[in-house]
Amino acid sequence: MKLISRRVIVIVAAACMGWPVMAQQAPPAAALPSTAQPDSTIMIHAEKYKFLPAEITLKQDQTVKLELTSDDIEHSLEVPGLGINGIMKKGEATDVIVTPTKTGDYKGKCGKFCGFGHGKMHFLVHVVQ
Secondary structure, three states: OHHHHHHHHHHHHHHHOOHHHHHOOOOOOOEEOOOOOOOEEEEEEEEOOEEEOOEEEEEOOOOEEEEEEEOOOOEEEEEHHHOEEEEEOEOOOEEEEEEEOOOEEEEEEEOOOOOOOHHHOEEEEEEEO
């Protein structure tokens, strides 16, 4: 009985620590990390419970700097399909350089719980040729 209890505890502990998520391989991003000079800069602000702007359009294979800032509390901008994950601190700019390699629409969200409206914080990136 003790052996079964220990196995259950280990399985529950691993699940709580995110082990199944870590064991899965993330899908390949449709953007490359870049050291190239950006062709343009887009400023993105976050505030309860929205991004301003909520949608942007980028050109395929064009390097862009996203300047991320929060106007109230800490947020983050996550766009998994493009490999974007930037912390947005109040009054501080975080620069994210991105070069999209595939066209399409990529959904983003706030990755840091920021209150009851957190789930409404959506973001959309259109990548065009």
